[in-house]
Amino acid sequence: MTANNNSSIRTPLGRARGLGSAKDGTHHWWVQRVSGIAMVPSLIYLFTQLPQLVTHNHDAFIMWLQQPCAALALSTFLAAAFYHASLGVQVIIEDYIHCEGQKVALLLVNKLAFLLLGIVAIYAILRINFGLIG
Amino acid sequence: MQNNSRPLSPHLQIYRWQLTMFLSILHRVTGFGLAVGALLAVWWLMAALGGAKSFDHFHDFTHSLIGQLMLAGWLFSLVFHFLNGLRHLVWDTGRWLTLKGAYASGYAVLFGAIAITAALWFYAGR
Numbered sequence: 229m230t231a232n233n234n235s236s237i238r239t240p241l242g243r244a245r246g247l248g249s250a251k252d253g254t255h256h257w258w259v260q261r262v263s264g265i266a267m268v269p270s271l272i273y274l275f276t277q278l279p280q281l282v283t284h285n286h287d288a289f290i291m292w293l294q295q296p297c298a299a300l301a302l303s304t305f306l307a308a309a310f311y312h313a314s315l316g317v318q319v320i321i322e323d324y325i326h327c328e329g330q331k332v333a334l335l336l337v338n339k340l341a342f343l344l345l346g347i348v349a350i351y352a353i354l355r356i357n358f359g360l361i362g
Numbered sequence: 363m364q365n366n367s368r369p370l371s372p373h374l375q376i377y378r379w380q381l382t383m384f385l386s387i388l389h390r391v392t393g394f395g396l397a398v399g400a401l402l403a404v405w406w407l408m409a410a411l412g413g414a415k416s417f418d419h420f421h422d423f424t425h426s427l428i429g430q431l432m433l434a435g436w437l438f439s440l441v442f443h444f445l446n447g448l449r450h451l452v453w454d455t456g457r458w459l460t461l462k463g464a465y466a467s468g469y470a471v472l473f474g475a476i477a478i479t480a481a482l483w484f485y486a487g488r
Contacts, residue, residue, distance in 0.1 A: 352407035362413035
């Protein structure tokens with residue numbers, strides 16, 4: 229592409245920024261990868277803890293979750309996972325919902341639903357760690 | 363607005379099934395399944411917060427046939443999406459973007475996911 233490209237209506241500044249029509253550039257692609265990589269260590273740790281995770285014994289489960297390592301691994305994993313999930317579901321909505329009104333509504337529901345789920349999960353983990361159970 | 367008389371590209375149904383397209387679709391399906399499964403994870407934590415009774419209630423569900431199927435599907439989805447996500451990260455660096463690379467890593471990810479899911483299922487149930 230030459231500097232004097234008269235066939236394009238894009239300004240040189242717009243071309244240099246490379247953010248495209250959505251003003252987002254490669255941000256979505258990048259944060260999807262970052263949130264994915266962020267889950268790797270905590271997920272591997274949680275896999276090693278699987279017998280404690282699936283226990284039916286309430287006291288044993290609370291004891292496990294009250295360990296700093298477990299609480300931090302689970303909350304960082306869920307925070308990254310819910311963010312990653314909202315990014316993924318966003319792409320699915322954009323791919324399959326073609327009615328503009330429905331699409332925008334679902335995109336909003338998607339963002340807010342995962343934000344809410346994340347807040348509720350962290351709230352539960354915090355309360356359990358402070359011993360405020362029941 | 364929309365011109366429906368335009369020629370369409372061949373629809374999905376016309377292609378012969380191949381491993382690479384199957385895994386690509388499976389990546390999206392498992393990802394969506396995990397997103398829905400997030401509800402189960404939040405229910406689990408809220409049940410633990412609620413006390414022994416609500417925790418029992420949650421595990422009555424996970425021990426039902428539907429609950430066990432959901433847990434097994436969720437575990438497989440988690441392992442597969444994790445491994446195939448790593449495959450995507452390798453592709454992002456420009457490696458394995460060949461027929462041989464895509465197929466070899468595809469078979470590795472698929473059978474690896476099945477094996478690791480089975481191993482984790484038995485490890486969890488000890």
